[in-house]
Amino acid sequence: EVQLLESGGGLVEPGGSLRLSCAASGFMFSTFAMNWVRQAPGKGLEWVSCITGNAGRTFYADAVKGRFTISRDNSRNTLYLQMSSLRAEDTAFYYCAKADVNVGSCPSSVDYWGQGTLVTVSS
Amino acid sequence: DIVMTQSPDSLAVSLGERATINCKSSQSVLASSNNKNYFAWYQQKPGQPPKLLISWASTRESGVPDRFSGSGSGTDFTLTISSLQAEDVTVYYCQQYYSVPYTFGQGTKLEIK
Numbered sequence: 476e477v478q479l480l481e482s483g484g485g486l487v488e489p490g491g492s493l494r495l496s497c498a499a500s501g502f503m504f505s506t507f508a509m510n511w512v513r514q515a516p517g518k519g520l521e522w523v524s525c526i527t528g529n530a531g532r533t534f535y536a537d538a539v540k541g542r543f544t545i546s547r548d549n550s551r552n553t554l555y556l557q558m559s560s561l562r563a564e565d566t567a568f569y570y571c572a573k574a575d576v577n578v579g580s581c582p583s584s585v586d587y588w589g590q591g592t593l594v595t596v597s598s
Numbered sequence: 599d600i601v602m603t604q605s606p607d608s609l610a611v612s613l614g615e616r617a618t619i620n621c622k623s624s625q626s627v628l629a630s631s632n633n634k635n636y637f638a639w640y641q642q643k644p645g646q647p648p649k650l651l652i653s654w655a656s657t658r659e660s661g662v663p664d665r666f667s668g669s670g671s672g673t674d675f676t677l678t679i680s681s682l683q684a685e686d687v688t689v690y691y692c693q694q695y696y697s698v699p700y701t702f703g704q705g706t707k708l709e710i711k
Contacts, residue, residue, distance in 0.1 A: 510700075520640075520648065520691055520702040536699040537599075570647055582695045584638035586659065588647035 477501040477587045479571045484592030491561050491596070497554040497571030497589060505529065505549040508574035508581045511556050513567035514591070523569070524556065528579030539565075561596045568593050600625045600694050604703035610711040617679040619706045621692035626672045629696065636696035639668055639677045642705075643688045651690075652677065684710070 483495040497509070511523040524545040525534045533545050544557040554571055568591035574583035601624040611617040627636045635655035640648040650659050652668035655675055665680045679686055687710055692703040 519705045520642075520693075522693070522700040522702065525698075525700070534698045572647075575650065575653055581698075582636055582700075584650055584653040584693065584695060585640075585648075586650045586653075588649075591647060 477573065479573060479587060479589035481569065481571045481589045481592040484569065484594045486595045486597065487561055488598050489562060489596055492557070492559040493561065493594060495556040495558070495569055495571075495592060495594070499552045499554065499571075499573070502573070503577075504547075504552040506577055506579055508576075508579055508583060509545075509547060509554045510572040510574065510581075510585060511545060511554075512570045512572050512585070512588075513565075513594075514570070515564075515567040518567075521567070525574075525581040526554070527581055532581070534581055558594070561594075563596050566594060566596050599699055600627065600697060600701050602692055602694055602701050602703040604690075604692055604706045606706060607704070608707040608709060610709045611679075611682045612711045613684060614681050615711075617682050617686070617708055619677045619690055619692075619708070621670075621675045621677070621703050623673045623675075623694050625696075627694045627696035628672045635671055635675070636694055637668075637670075637675055638693045638695065639666075639675075640691045640693065641686075641688055642691065648691065679708075682708075682710075 571589040572585040573587040575586040576583040637655040639652040642648040656668045
């Protein structure tokens with residue numbers, strides 16, 4: 476059974492930093508690209524970032540480029556999102572999301588999602 | 599960026615009737631290299647993460663009831679629920695994964711008439 480368990484969310488002041496983690500299990504982690512998708516409370520879905528299975532390529536939404544860094548440790552089956560220079564508009568539930576296609580590349584729908592971790596940016 | 603526009607924003611349908619949600623992309627998401635539409639539909643219930651219903655515009659995911667179907671190509675796509683059930687009343691999103699950023703539509707809220 477595929478499981479994705481996010482952690483690391485919380486309250487942070489504007490300009491601060493936070494690192495999210497996602498522990499994956501139930502599938503061959505290194506062969507799937509992984510995404511972060513966020514959702515502000517009561518709002519729609521926003522794709523944030525994707526990393527290929529071998530971590531060779533990363534992709535970002537313009538809204539977070541230069542501030543967020545996606546990474547993964549395939550030996551630990553864990554996905555990360557390092558967030559810095561946080562802004563109020565980054566407040567959202569952050570979902571760890573597994574790519575649907577087993578080719579390791581990013582263009583893919585998402586077939587499994589974690590339950591999300593809430594990041595609140597406020598003073 | 600490819601802009602995904604869903605219509606309508608909300609839709610009220612009687613139980614047992616057909617529900618149709620549309621999604622239009624600002625650019626084609628059909629890849630000429632493999633003739634695949636890089637397009638998906640998701641369902642999201644309150645307090646839950648989204649659930650993948652349809653990928654590649656028309657491929658139903660395993661376990662998704664066959665009353666859900668996806669159609670369309672290029673820039674115009676449709677999600678059809680052939681006979682609305684009470685458990686289908688929630689929010690639906692489309693997404694393109696043709697080019698970064700992999701944008702979502704704004705969502706369509708489906709309600710019972």
